[in-house]
Amino acid sequence: MINNIKLDKDFYLKKSYELAPLLLGKLICRNIDNKVFKYRISEVEAYYSSLDTACHARFGKTKRTEAMYLDGGILYIYLIYGMYYMMNIVTGDSIPQAVLIRGVDNTFGPGKVTKLLKIDKSFNKMSLINSNLIWLEDDNYHPNYISTKRIGIDYADEYYKNVLWRFIIK
């Protein structure tokens, strides 16, 4: 008998780079047309604070990055290259930070993930704690994982380009 636990607000109030590996193996539950689909998170990346030269918050608070400045447990969604929505889970509080969902199950690539889950800009700032459209569950699955450098951030400085804040289920 499986007894999944819905993740609550406390879970999200950690630093993004500490929460990121804990998100691996958690289930993203998505209600689409009154049917619930569950996807296991398999790859993530952490972005932390305005000092992280790879993080969107490096320019401070703007219209786009507002969500990251709110309390953890909500989504930060933005469009990139005019085509792809990126889904991030906002974490912590008072410091802008988030975890990018790069893969679920065997679907890898953040653009493919949002396409699969039917996520668009309307999900920006949506709560994972209150929403009946999207939330996270823990079924006590604790995968082994590896850590690597983050992808697609050549513009960042050496330290932040090389920090091991990408986490992948092994």
Place this chain on the structure above:
DNA sequence: TGAGTGATCGTA
């Protein structure tokens, strides 16, 4: 390896 695609942000 390069085209597609459009919101966003800095500069003004």
Place this chain on the structure above:
DNA sequence: ACGATCACTCAC
């Protein structure tokens, strides 16, 4: 108001 940039993907 403009131009450069971009947490990407797919087809060549």
